[in-house]
Amino acid sequence: MKVLVIEDDKSIAELERDYLEINGYECDIASDGLSGLDLALKKEYALIILDIMLPGIDGFELCARFREQSDTPVILLSARKEDIDKVRGLGLGADDYMTKPFSPNELMARVKSHIARYDRLTGSNKAGQNRILKIRELEIDKDSRRVFINGEEKIMPAKEYDLLLFLAENPNRVFSKEHIFDRIWGLDAIGDVSTVTVHIRRLREKIETDMDNLQYIETVWGVGYRFKG
Structure with a gap:
């Protein structure tokens, strides 16, 4: 499975990549909003980790535009702790919201949880059910x-x-x-x-x-x- 990290802070992006790879995921990294959206729409990902503060277009706009075409799970990351940002992000279709600094282990737990949930929801047809x-x-x-x-x-x-x-x-x-x-x-x-x-x-x-x-x-x-x- 491959995860897309959209993060302009190189050290944070590399940390996330390292933990993803330790946990068995492949990882692509984009350092700005426009290239991140382009990758997100062109390639298949199990999940996207998306920073809010990005050059080009911010994470809110990226999430809204991505959600017009895909329901792949999205975890938003931000240094801002205001509730209004959380509500806005979730309202735009993000599946989760974490504030920086964050625990890499907690992030991995959430990555696994959202991917597993999405797989269950999009799983194979059950015989005899009206679909x-x-x-x-x-x-x-x-x-x-x-x-x-x-x-x-x-x-x-x-x-x-x-x-x-x-x-x-x-x-x-x-x-x-x-x-x-x-x-x-x-x-x-x-x-x-x-x-x-x-x-x-x-x-x-x-x-x-x-x-x-x-x-x-x-x-x-x-x-x-x-x-x-």
Whole structure:
């Protein structure tokens, strides 16, 4: 498996490469945003480790542009510790967020966890299961992890897709933000429940045709969210 490191600090990039190789991964390194995006879109990677502060284009813009075409796991790294940066990064489709200085061993643990999770979610078909979930004009193809509305494909990052599938497979049940966050991001994830609100808004922008008359994901005020079956 190959991991892409996009980091302009040479010493940090080499440290990450060394730990990745010790743990059995191949590694490519890009030192600026534009070359990093070019590599990310042209080659196949199991995961991308992405610094936020980059020359060319920053990590936020790179993540957003990459997510238009791929759901490969992305871990953001930053020296900035403000919660707003974490929420923004996760809202743009990153799967995780770590602040510098970081423990290389913890980074490797997260790399392995996200790759394993992605492999499970994109794994082989299980016999006897309906792999196409259709609710009115919404169609979710579980094998290809593709989503369609009225036959038009909607590109979704991994966490948006996971959230949509979780809600769609549990119709008419109300889930709190805390429950959703624990279920989709995990108990040890970086961030907070406001990330759920950001992802719900982004999902609605993609699957709802009339924001004044929601057909799929409704808010249960004071409680959480419910998918209308």
